[in-house]
Amino acid sequence: MGYYLEDGVEERNVLERNLAAYIHPINTAGSGGGQQGTDRWASPTFFDPSDAGASGFYALNAYNSWIDNAASGGFAGFTFPNAPRAIKDHKDIKRPDGFPFNPSQRPLIAFRGNTAHSSGYQWEHGSCVYFGGFLIYRNSGGTPTLFYNNGRGSIQADYLCPDPNWPASDAANAGKDCWVGAARSTMSEDGSQPAFLKLEDTVTALCNVGVNSWGDRMEMARLQAYDVTKGAAFLGDSWLSDSIFKINTTNSENGWSQWPWTDYTKYWEAPPIKGFEW
Known part of the structure; x- marks a missing residue:
């Protein structure tokens, strides 16, 4: 890892100009075929x-x-795996x-002006910026x-659930945090209502996907993506505005960048290329 917020409890930090x-x-x-990913x-x-x-840049908790x-x-350049609880010394x-405490429900404080390139080539859903796994x-x-698991995978049970210390007043929901897939359900800062992950002015290049979010809510403004098979791929409720995708640039002596799928002589003969997938 480069910059590593590991346990899921790290919040209100500022990572700027790194x-x-x-x-x-x-x-x-x-890697893995399709969306399933591989197990580790x-x-x-x-x-x-x-x-x-x-x-x-890696964090279980986006609230930075x-x-x-x-x-x-x-x-990936930036990755935010889903986790139903903090880990290691903070798992309880x-x-x-x-x-x-569910770190995957935390929103971004700010994600603005970041760039990523030459990432996410290990599998077809690999991304420059990835909310998944x-x-x-x-x-x-x-x-x-x-x-x-780096993909969407199948929903798995968290072995530490059901939580024996779940408040008695909510006993009917004692096991609701025991199930996790790759869908990130972002909540507001105080946890009272659903919220959107908000990204602004992001530039990506030379990745299979520019920005990939397997979460419930995503808002993306002014995304630029170059030399990718997909500029963006979102699930759930999504908003994408004022963005530009150029699937293949002329950044090489051969007239196109040779990325992705470099074993093809023409990029339009490669597997499906899409500007945006939802």
């Missing part, structure tokens, strides 16, 4: 399985300010009202063990 470059996933990079388990030699998705940063290389943390605890020989 460079992350030459990032490489540990072991085999997350923590082990004595692979302490955090999300390192298969090592990226320039990301301003004018640049990322080059990695599984609660909200003030006694409910489990999930990191949870699962049962491995009777021990809660971190488990990571």
Whole structure:
């Protein structure tokens, strides 16, 4: 990882005018056919399985300010995996009202003026900016063990659920945080209502997808994407405005950038190319 907010409790930080470059996933990079991704388990030699998705900027909790940063290389330039709870030393943390703390519900404070390139080439949904994948605890020989999938995957149960300390006043919902897929359900700062992830003035290049969000709500303004198979791919309620996508530039001596799918002599013969997918 380049800049790594690991446990899911890191909030209100400002990451501004930083460079992350030459990032490489540990072991085999997350890939997989279609949207399923590949599974990774923590082990004595692979302490955090999300390192298969090592990226320039990584956070389970988006509630920070990301301003004018640049990322080059990695599984993604910026990645925000879904997690139903904080991890490691903070896995049992609660909200003030006694409910489990869910870092994946936190909104962005600001995501503005960031750039990313030369990322997300390991699989067809690889992205310069990626809200997806999930990191949870699962049962491995009777021990809660971190488990990571870089795609949407199938919905999995968090082994630490149901929470035995769930408030008695809400016993009917004691298991509702036990299920997680890659869909990120962003809430407002105070957690009282649904909210949108908001990104502004992002520039991406040389990735399979410019910005990919497998979440419930996304608002994207002034996105630029160059040399990509898709400028953006969103799920749920989405807003995209004032953006420009150029699927293939003339940034090479051959008249086009040779990216992506460089084994094709003509980019229009490659697998489906789309400006936007929803």
